[in-house]
Amino acid sequence: MRHDHLITATQLSRDDIETVLDRAAEIADDPPERDAVLGLLFFEPSTRTKMSFDAAMKRLGGTTVDMGSVDSSSVKKGETLADTVRVVEGYADALVLRHPSEGAAKMASRFVDVPLVNAGDGAGQHPSQTLLDLYTIRENAGLDDLTVGIMGDLKYGRTVHSLASALTNFDARQHFISPESLQLPRSVRFDLHQEGAQVREHTDLEAILPELDVLYVTRIQRERFPDENEYRQVAGQYRITPETLEDAKDDLVLMHPLPRVDEISPEVDDLPQATYFEQAHNGVPVRMALLDMLLENAGVETGGDSR
């Protein structure tokens, strides 16, 4: 992988993706002792992404410095993002940025010489999430000759758009299951067709479920519906229970980016198909691999004894 920054999943070729996933698969057993400092710049709250990058850098033998919440930062004094990242790059060997504005990571990356990873920019991209999703699929079902279902809020879910786009690099049939009001945006559907994706859309899981190797469930947010009753009815229709899974393959890989609220019932957690906690845990090796490769590219040395 010869990138300086990771801004979008679309910048990654199939080869790039496989290189990261290969490295992730082996890195836990052979961490490279990368004694570097990672700067955490989270302009929006995020428990799992931040903790997961934090743990990844520390498992690599390095450490982190954290800007803390925006309320306690210079941002409140009117500092621009360009200034903030240029200051913090002096404290760290690489940066992770989450920001509410789409395009923030790309803009910020132009101002810094250290590697920058986009950890979510508004409705934009969150490429390390896509990589850990792909890793989870590969570890559990492989990435060849795959039938994937993606269900829930397909209109607003950036995770879903990014994953769908990344899957076009592989030999995957994609089924999108959602209520009509939350279908894929035209632009995303158009892009997928341009990339040659094999796509079908459904309003009902039942018919397609038996064919699926992977079912990726996302949250349907209450705020999307003007009427509480309509929300309840729709949400209930797309809820996964042990009964739902009776018609699924025994080795279905059931995923969810978490946090979940009510989309997958807790009784499913003990079934062999439940893969969402494993998926969350995969954030660590995937981000270890990613940071390791970006630091390698940037010329930050490894070294166990030279710390």
Place this chain on the structure above:
Amino acid sequence: MRHDHLITATQLSRDDIETVLDRAAEIADDPPERDAVLGLLFFEPSTRTKMSFDAAMKRLGGTTVDMGSVDSSSVKKGETLADTVRVVEGYADALVLRHPSEGAAKMASRFVDVPLVNAGDGAGQHPSQTLLDLYTIRENAGLDDLTVGIMGDLKYGRTVHSLASALTNFDARQHFISPESLQLPRSVRFDLHQEGAQVREHTDLEAILPELDVLYVTRIQRERFPDENEYRQVAGQYRITPETLEDAKDDLVLMHPLPRVDEISPEVDDLPQATYFEQAHNGVPVRMALLDMLLENAGVETGGDSR
């Protein structure tokens, strides 16, 4: 000590307690290089408990990842505690949990495979506080043939209930000193008698003070009193000053879980009896010992060079 988690002080036998305290006494001189990651999950604020666990893990040669405040976490999106701990166990080798709900730690421990330490669950338990209290008593007065006074808010103070219960493992006479409205709850008194404790209750410190080897003072909270004047009168009556201590033993061990407001006057700080800052500092070796033993039980390896 053969426990997977530490949820309550009552799960610890006298033997368990002594094993932890012995380990704590020697650990600062011979830290075991435990290169592990501790997850800090504080659903309620806590300066000293959190910093003390943080320092303990780092003194062991490991590091921590912190969920941060609840406001910036997935909890706000409606995630259950069971889901949060199952995600975070993928980032860490052990977890420390503080939560406002009694029973939260016990419930959470059923969902995770890594060791979990209860750092306070509402009105419930806070066992590492009890261990550092016992350690402080042992280091300064021994745990045999002991006369202990516990004073202040005995009705609501979980620290006090836990310590009193733990002391029944040792040969201790316990004196409880409080205003009538803040006496020990019947249930606690009953449990102590069941455990064979030697208990006496007082409304006045004066008569019993000369006999005490240890005096453990707790805060009387303003909120407990409907009337400000009544509060002032009661609080003033149980305030420790240099004058109060004139009738105490020279080697009285004066303790307080901190933070204090007005229960012990600052002039007492320089007297030889003042042991409350040492008590707070003892949180580090005791938690080092505790984490070390739990990680050992969980099979997390030590290693200086293999980091």
Place this chain on the structure above:
Amino acid sequence: MRHDHLITATQLSRDDIETVLDRAAEIADDPPERDAVLGLLFFEPSTRTKMSFDAAMKRLGGTTVDMGSVDSSSVKKGETLADTVRVVEGYADALVLRHPSEGAAKMASRFVDVPLVNAGDGAGQHPSQTLLDLYTIRENAGLDDLTVGIMGDLKYGRTVHSLASALTNFDARQHFISPESLQLPRSVRFDLHQEGAQVREHTDLEAILPELDVLYVTRIQRERFPDENEYRQVAGQYRITPETLEDAKDDLVLMHPLPRVDEISPEVDDLPQATYFEQAHNGVPVRMALLDMLLENAGVETGGDSR
């Protein structure tokens, strides 16, 4: 440098200052493996100072424990600063304190045995900022035979007062440029004269700019002006643009403590005179040197293999 704590820049002799700056210049190439724990006590928010101390301690091979925000701390329960620092010194080998009250650091230092660094106490001192300012000047222009301009809010800017005072240790001509309403306070002007400083004051940059080796710009805060229009007019008059710099020396060292809002236009960032990001980055080596020397004085051992 034989100090236990660093409370004010004025406690440092010219010799002390040069010792720290010499150490800072070499420390990045030869970090001393100081496996210590630094306690971060920030009673006021501060992105760059906190991150910079955090990075400095970690670059030294040590780690930090953070009190977190005041809202989540025992301070809310009414604990005094004297109690807080006495508790936290048990968790750390050194402390960094920022506090809104002038004199807080000096007071706190009397209660602790570990080294304490003042990272800002209200309108008082912030000596590590002064050291990194001097370091930046020395690295870019030397500290001998120097003509320095200091511009902006000279009335309220503690950074400026501290720097001006420190410069009296060196052979520097100081020019102060500000609107009349924001001139140096009489007391500061008096002190500078007492210390033998070569001082001149101006309301206009234009005439003096060509002579300057260093121009130190500070923020003019909107809140200082009752009238928005007056603020805009004044602020605009002291704004640095590429045009402004046409009359400056080619090797002018243009500094700013950051964050900036509008005092230096972004087009200046790419000019060779722009030194403010380098200045911010210098916080790390200077604070590494400072912490290293204070820990050395306190007898905290180094050790690479004995961690």
